[in-house]
Amino acid sequence: MVASAVLALSAAGCGGKKASTGGDGGGDGKKSLKVGLAYDVGGRGDKSFNDAAYAGLQKVQSDLKLDVKDIEAKEGESDNDKIQRLQLLAQSGYNPVIAVGFVYATALGKVAPKFPNTKFAIIDDNSVQQANVSDLLFAEQEGSYLVGAAAAKKSKTGNIGFIGGVETPLIKKFEAGYVAGAKKVNPSVKIQIKYISQPPDFGGFKDPAKGKTIAQGMYDQGADVVYAAAGLSGTGSLQAATSQKKWFIGVDSDQYQTASADQKPYVLTSMLKRVDTAVFNFVKDVGDNKFQKGDQRFSLKNDGVDYSKSNPSALGDLSATLDDLKQQIVSGKITPPEK
Structure with a gap:
């Protein structure tokens, strides 16, 4: 029911404080991010909600020079399937991890506390209040x-x-x-x-x-x-x-x-x-060591919603x-x- 994407993102140019991984000729090292993303019902190609998230990832790829890799989910999956996916991403070193949609709330509530060093974001839900979870909400x-x-x-x-x-x-x-x-x-x-x-x-x-x-x-x-x-x-x-x-x-x-x-x-x-804006800003903030826990609200005032x-x-x-x-x-x- 939920299509997933895993994005292996290796970024130089996230800005801010960077972890040193050796000389890159620039004086301060590159920071490598591996970002996991799980789509909501309908998956990529819905021309709507999930594609807005994908547009954010494309911007991450083009502006931050990051690689993208998709992994599909199965039909009719349960919360346990979502738990296993988020857990696998975190265990595999994906950080940050983005859950696209409130359907991930139960799973994230169980997984986030087990991986305190992994930064998570969930779109359209703020029931998961953890120090390592950013709740991306829209008006x-x-x-x-x-x-x-x-x-x-x-x-x-x-x-x-x-x-x-x-x-x-x-x-x-x-x-x-x-x-x-x-x-x-x-x-x-x-x-x-x-x-x-x-x-x-x-x-x-x-x-x-x-x-x-x-x-x-x-x-x-x-x-x-x-x-x-x-x-x-x-x-x-x-x-x-x-x-x-x-x-x-x-x-x-x-x-x-x-x-x-x-x-x-x-x-x-x-x-x-503007799920695309939320996804991009979240990834960039993690790269810039500016992660914010809790509610992040997107409205007309900050161009989080609009009309075309x-x-x-x-x-x-x-x-x-x-x-x-x-x-x-x-x-x-x-x-x-x-x-």
Whole structure:
């Protein structure tokens, strides 16, 4: 269920204090990092959450000259499988280790205390409070508020949709922000809300067929804009939007960039969740001996979330409205709800 990547990263140029490994002609030695990363449900290639993490690793590779190696996980794995993977990475000298997604919380809670000298990061969870764990958290409701406003403003029917992959507290944050943003610009807007699966079934993040069927149903019932916070399943929702010539809003990554030529005209915007920034900054901070334990929060204020402007012909003058709302959120005048 969870695809994993192990990245053997040997970096010179991480900056800061470096461990000496012999002469490199530069006066202070190179620091070697071996970084392990485990993807969330859907794995790499979901064009969404996991691919945002991968983009961060690509930046690590290009900017810090580090090598990347992927290891796939198996279908339907348990917490014990995750424990064994994180343990294996730590035992093999991978440090730091990044767990992409809250599904790793239980496993990390058991593994991190056993390896106090290994630095860990987990995305979307802060239940693991350990001296060697950094919790990378996002204000998803803020970015979702902006795309909700975009949806309601763009809609000609006054009817929009929200598709969540799995009904968890995390995805409810996306929903809450989206609904609030939509109602800000159109208090009478109708919002269709559906989730693909319920915990403990996390298959809703990797079921494009169901994502397509649900979006199709929303369009059939009058929606002309649908926001899919559903990982890989969102690719199916985009297919439905394209066939119906309706609007689609992507999530996490800029899904206009990975859409096919026939799909691009229907991608209104995407809610950007900068997992790439979080991954890169974490690795760089470890290399710079600037590791921080506990909550690290990414919001509109520090460019941790945003909305994409890759399709200006679709957004039109909406950008001015959204940028104004963005500034009101940053200044504290508007506080999007989390639930």
